[in-house]
Amino acid sequence: MTSPRPEPDTPPRAGEHACADADRVAAEPVAEAFRTWMRACARAGWAGVLGVETVAVTTARGRVTAEPVRARWSVPAYRAAAMDGIAVTTTQLSGGAADGTIRLSPENFDPVDTGDVVPSARDAVVMREQVTFTQSGFAEISGPVIAGRHIRPVGEDIEAGAVVLPAGHRVRPADAAAVAAAGHLSVLVRRRPKVAILPTGDEVRPVGASLAPGEILDTNSIMLAGMAEGAGCSTETLPVAPDVPDQIAAAVAEAARTADLVLVIAGSSAGRDDHTSSVISRLGRVAVHGVAMRPGHPVVLGVVGGAEDNRPGMVAVPVVGIPGYPASAERAFSCFVHPLLRRILETGAAGEHALAARLAAPVVSAEHVEEYLRVRLARVVAPRTGQLNLVAVALPRGAGALGTLAQTEAMLRIPAGDAGYPAGTTVRPVPLHGAAFAGGTTIVTGLRSPATDALTDLLGADRPIAAVHWQPCDEHAAIEALADGLCHAAAVRIDLAGERPDERSAAGLVERLGPVTLLELAHLAGQAEVLVIPAAAFDSRAIEDLRTVPRSIGYRRALRELPGYTGRGAGHETWHGPAADLEDLNSDSDLADGATRCATR
Missing domain, CATH: 2.170.190.11 (Molybdopterin biosynthesis moea protein, domain 3.)
Known part of the structure; x- marks a missing residue:
């Protein structure tokens, strides 16, 4: 039996990952990086044990119980x-x-x-x-x-002596009420971990400052402090430290004297002014520098003080070098800081309740990294069955896209080794707490043209930009996506018969999709640009939003500015389907049984 591979004495270079088992990194880089970090903290003498305190039941919401809370009496206490x-x-x-x-x-x-x-x-x-x-x-x-x-009966709700709340439980409003009903005025809870947040960078300015060219606001501190407080911590955001190693080291050392965890924002990569890794090495030890994940790759995980420190009296305190890009900062916190806080508070693993959803479009991922893809979720009606499907739409991947963070509704983890998934693949994204789940995302596939661009602009004028997702593709692929329940509508061009879409062109759509409504957007050179809408989804929220735009004055005004386009037919709707489905609408028609028939709205 061979002994474990020792960790290097020198910190790894940016992009490398110091760990005891390289094979585990390839399969599970985030989890193994966390384990490597925890081993380094333990060797430095860090135990992660907090003290306890007693708080009133009325102020216990959000605190973590330090011991089981047992009922002092039964509820009800009488028949x-x-x-x-x-x-x-x-x-x-x-x-x-x-x-x-x-x-x-x-x-x-x-x-x-x-x-x-x-x-x-x-x-x-x-x-x-x-x-x-x-x-x-x-x-x-x-x-x-x-x-x-x-x-x-006595004790029907709670029996005397029964455990009302276990140890390590975060107290919710209903929990506090149950504890009070069981006879408690106060409850023993774990002390809140204190998290010190140190923003760094010559170009970083506090929120509210006037910015010169090249300067940026310290918005990451707001996000990280909120995430830490949401996890049950108290926080202190320190003044911005310039890109001077001695000043950063002094600020980290001072923060570590009173904090349980120090977060250093920016400076974790390999640029000329990136000093976080060297500062942590000076004060303690770097366990991991760079993890095979996206976003969040340059994260630094280390510990300052403790058994391996040359400065006597400095206790071991975990420290994280948080990447400066907002999306990377959020992932570094979620993947490493949050699990650490759960370990400190002994709250156990977080319950991530993933939902089954189908991808609206193909997703490509680099096989050598573990990727966290931000998605929005939409409810789409399958045209043939009328079944409601959950569809996931990938958001832009830029690590600096702060707006994308606000628009994200769920997080999809793509393990290292996976190169991506085709459209229609069933995946299991985890909804984000507090996000607007399926908050009205509209998915359209197919034709992109000046007219559809005008439609998209007006449709998304009062909505987050990601709430309108237009997937460009050819007509065949658009109809296939619609038939497969991956979008709300398909944008195509069909021939005109006079002033209306040709019934023969619509017959092929009916054969593939069942009854449909053609919503005309504009006429152009003997053709109509239309949205194909399954009859089963006609009254859905997303379709209601789509139907209002082509009839609007703003849309018709936009068409007048487009060369070759005419607004004739804009907003006109034609229903197409088998004759048997339209008897009430066209009772005077003499079409043969089974023929395709249409009605206008």
């Missing part, structure tokens, strides 16, 4: 009425009138409201709707009465 009505003793209900009505004298029942104590002699509650009171005070009961009915 409680579950309905408004009367409490009765079922053994006294024998006999009754011929119609089944039971008549009770006042001493044989007790009026109760929901939540009242049920007298010990009573074993059932008859709800008010089954009871009629006479003028003499008797109660007449209709319907059966069963022992135990509508009575909440």
